[in-house]
Amino acid sequence: MVAWLFPGQGSQYVGMMQGLVERFPQARQRLQEAEELLGYQLGRICFEGPEELLRQTRYTQPALFVHSAIVAELVREHLQRDAVAGHSLGEYSALYAAGVLEFADALRLVALRGELMFAAGQQLPGAMAAVIGMPAQEVERLCAELAQELGRVLVVANYNSPEQVVISGEVEAVQQALERLRAAGARSVIPLPVSGAFHSPLMEPAREQLAQAIRETAFRRAQVPIYSNALAEPLTEPDAIQRALIAQLTAPVRWLQILQRMYAGGVRSFYELGPGRVLQGLVKRTLTGVTIAGIDTAEDVERVRAQSVVQ
Structure with a gap:
């Protein structure tokens, strides 16, 4: 069985997404759509930085989501997926990849989450x-x-x-x-270079507003199980997914338990979709006898498409 994993804050880097956007018209179109929705040039921040700007949570979160969503779209027809999970912000990318959220709806929630978490960090440092x-x-x-x-x-x-x-x-x-x-x-x-105490009670000021937005957004049944950060359990039903996503902001991310549960459920191949290699490192340090790979750049996407490992 194959799991798709999606990174969270800390995986961003200046130059992220650039090769994908230059190589694939579909990626360029997605970025354009994202920029229209966000009202600023996300591409320029991702491609040129500076790093301090990209590191601000209000920009980091949309950047990570759009990069991961683009990768998921580009390999969807070429790579098996039996389960998905995302680390913190990456959970939103996983929900998009599992067909739970539309791209625009997911991006709206991600942008709001970034703004609210930034504001909560200012309010309660x-x-x-x-x-x-x-x-x-x-x-x-x-x-x-x-x-x-x-x-x-x-x-x-x-x-x-x-x-x-x-x-x-x-x-x-x-x-x-x-x-x-x-x-x-x-x-x-x-x-850690972050702008607040994420996944702690200090994020409470952000929770109610985000919870309301989540409740007002259409969630569909997941096409494959999504392992929730807050519960470390596989979920498919929209109501359960919404509740777990609301809890996520102030609850710990149970990543270790997610990997162990996936392994116990038969997953032996793990692909990290999006920037960086953080999650590959965590899989390596947690599980043995598994295949681990990353899909970040245009070259990575080309390689997966060439192998086309859909079972």
Whole structure:
């Protein structure tokens, strides 16, 4: 069985999508459609940067979605898919690839999500950090202790692999957690360049407005199961997908559990559709005896089309 995976924030890079748009008229058309809907030149930000601009969540999220959606369209007829999942923002790309959302509807939600998360980050400033080489339960325990001591928000936001979790919370709490986690034996603790405490209660100001927009958007039954970030369970029904997507903003991303559930369900080939190689790395560190590949550039798409591995 084959799973399509879609990356989230942190996978963007200056020059992303450019080769696809130059090579495939279909990609050029999609980007044009996206720019009309967004009201700004997304292509220029993706192709030319600067990186600081592309890194702003209000631009990063539409950029990642459009890139991944284009790749999904270009390989749809050439690559088997039995299940899909996306990391955080990537869940929206996965919903598009599974036929749950129309392109324009998904992009509207993604653009709104980016704006709301940016605003929430301004309203309730937060930070995030990756913690490597410490068991998740130990990180959870230390975060809970420190949160209680300080009276601040501090939670585990992503369960990425057996070796890596991400913490999220108020700036002071995350800064103190860096010291405490290092002292407690974490191999590495790396602050992340993000504009808010994503997947934590600090995103609550964004949740209600996004929830309303999600409820007002037409969701269809998924053509293949989509493994939800919040539940790590395969969903196909529109109502269940909407509820899980609303929960996603303030709940942890259970990526490790998603990969384990997919593997238990028979998935042995994983393709990352979109920019970068982050998810390929997480699969590699989580599962053995599986095939892992990425489809990011025009060359990658050409290779998949040449092999045309539809079963």
